[in-house]
Amino acid sequence: MRASLIQVGVDQQESVNSRRERVASLVRAQTASDLVVLPELWPVGAFAFEAFEEVAEPLDGPTHQVMSAAARDAGVWLHAGSVIERAADGALYNTALVYSPDGERAAHYRKIHRFGFDQGEATLLGAGTEPVTVALPETTLGLATCYDLRFPELFRQLVDAGAQTLVIPAGWPERRRAHWSLLARARAVENQTYVLACGTGGTHAGVEQAGHSVIVDPWGEVLAEAGRDEEIISAELDPELIGKTRHVFPVLRDRVLGLPTP
Numbered sequence: 509m510r511a512s513l514i515q516v517g518v519d520q521q522e523s524v525n526s527r528r529e530r531v532a533s534l535v536r537a538q539t540a541s542d543l544v545v546l547p548e549l550w551p552v553g554a555f556a557f558e559a560f561e562e563v564a565e566p567l568d569g570p571t572h573q574v575m576s577a578a579a580r581d582a583g584v585w586l587h588a589g590s591v592i593e594r595a596a597d598g599a600l601y602n603t604a605l606v607y608s609p610d611g612e613r614a615a616h617y618r619k620i621h622r623f624g625f626d627q628g629e630a631t632l633l634g635a636g637t638e639p640v641t642v643a644l645p646e647t648t649l650g651l652a653t654c655y656d657l658r659f660p661e662l663f664r665q666l667v668d669a670g671a672q673t674l675v676i677p678a679g680w681p682e683r684r685r686a687h688w689s690l691l692a693r694a695r696a697v698e699n700q701t702y703v704l705a706c707g708t709g710g711t712h713a714g715v716e717q718a719g720h721s722v723i724v725d726p727w728g729e730v731l732a733e734a735g736r737d738e739e740i741i742s743a744e745l746d747p748e749l750i751g752k753t754r755h756v757f758p759v760l761r762d763r764v765l766g767l768p769t770p
């Protein structure tokens with residue numbers, strides 16, 4: 509199974525509409541892939557807080573229209589990164605969208621851990637409450653977004669629900685790039701899963717982005733890694749490697765659950 513991550517360069521000189529069309533054509537070109545992944549909030553930029561209200565869209569809004577068509581045209585599973593979702597009650601969420609190769613929306617995931625402490629996303633957006641897995645023919649995806657990467661208990665829950673490939677779109681800042689690279693590999697090693705971590709490139713709202721999207725295998729080996737600019741990386745995933753890794757090194761079996769509080 510071939511996975512490709514499109515590390516979109518987010519530059520505020522480019523309009524949201526132009527970027528949607530440009531990224532859709534990049535997705536359409538990935539006909540050799542089975543699964544394509546985009547970053548967090550690539551239409552607007554994860555740190556462009558002042559634009560969140562203006563670009564907020566319903567689940568079947570403009571990004572959905574364009575990405576659904578792009579997935580269908582390419583015939584790929586598409587994790588279309590995330591958008592600012594305006595829910596029916598007016599609340600805003602950072603919501604990831606997943607499409608099947610026929611262009612149907614297979615799942616959406618509202619980011620559970622909002623970034624910013626008492627500022628930015630944490631004050632502007634609502635928090636998701638539901639971990640989400642998506643069953644593909646070859647593997648089951650576990651969904652998480654950016655800051656979620658710092659919370660291993662979410663990933664354990666996804667793995668317990670059957671996730672074999674953890675997909676993490678992000679808009680991670682360059683100044684904490686070391687954490688991004690370390691945690692992406694840690695999530696793969698501790699859960700014995702593939703990790704597809706797709707960030708943005710460039711600089712937006714004055715925040716230099718880390719890029720360095722990465723594909724990690726269940727043994728923690730880096731199969732492909734991007735630089736800082738817009739770039740597409742790809743790798744072959746072997747769904748059987750997850751079971752093989754867990755068989756030869758059965759660390760998940762050795763978990764001790766329900767210990768008393770010290």
Ligand SMILES: O=C(O)CCC(=O)C(=O)O
Pocket residue numbers: 554622623653654655656658679680681684687
């Ligand atoms: O945790 C971090 O250092 C970055 C998180 C972030 O930028 C986000 O969730 O948007």
